[in-house]
Amino acid sequence: MHVLVPFDARQPKSRLADVLDDGERQTFARAMLADVLDAIEETGHEPTVLSTAQVDCRASVTVDERPLTTAVNDALDERALPVGVVMSDLALATADTLDALFGTAGDVVIAPGLGGGTNALVVRHAEFEVDYHGTSVRDHREAATAVGANLQVVDSYRLGVDIDDPTDLVEVLLHNDRTATTWLDDAGFRLETREGRATIARTGTESDGT
Incomplete structure (x- = not known):
């Protein structure tokens, strides 16, 4: 399975500004990205970083400066399904938790984040499109229903915690x-x-x- 890892290379982790300066947020964000890429590679799947700017990392990088929703949907259209999408700030993710996500049967498989976000998903339905604006986990449930996709939800603490604050x-x-x-x-x-x-x-x- 191909796994997209969206990454903000320009202004990452702005909500950590109270404890990290600009340069520190850059390097810490890249440290979390490295951990996520390691976990994906340990599952045997192939990650591609979908970045807002060029970034030096161990995976292939596709640069796309457009908003997250547009960039991910176009990337999904360009690749054979299934495709995974795993956010780059899931510092608690392990190969075991990602294996559970990737191995769950369903046209759309979602790992919700705290506060209503969608931290990771697997797409197996050609008509499904992501929407990361607002309460995305609710929007993704509705989008899956709208295209007749079978939806599964993975309840995972490690995938549910994204590092923002x-x-x-x-x-x-x-x-x-x-x-x-x-x-x-x-x-x-x-x-x-x-x-x-x-x-x-x-x-x-x-x-x-x-």
Whole structure:
């Protein structure tokens, strides 16, 4: 199966601006991308990074500056089905969780994200189109129904957590033991426990991401 990995190479992870500067967001985003690509390759499937600009990584790269929905739909049209789409900020994804996604039968298979997004999917129906605006998981359910596609939903914590906000970095340090965690460790981030909950702190700063 061919797997598309959308990636914003220009202004990634803007919601992490409170804890990471522009350059740090660039390098951290690439660290998460590397982890996602490693996990896909471990499943035996072939990833292609669908990037807004050229990026140096271990997979083939297709540059497309258009909005995400348009870029993904055109990429789906150009490839033989099935095709997977896995977001580049799924730092908790593993080969096992992706195997479960890729191996689930259905014309459209969705892994929902927290807050109503669609973090990963598999498309086997030629008439199905993605729509990443707004509450995309609901829109994708409706789109699958509209074209008569059989829809399956994969309930996965690791695929459900995309790393967008400072508090999400806690999950990376707890559940990722690869490039993204190494980068956070080197950048001085650590876990602290307050009132029974893990929070994030950075050596030499007072910011804790809460």
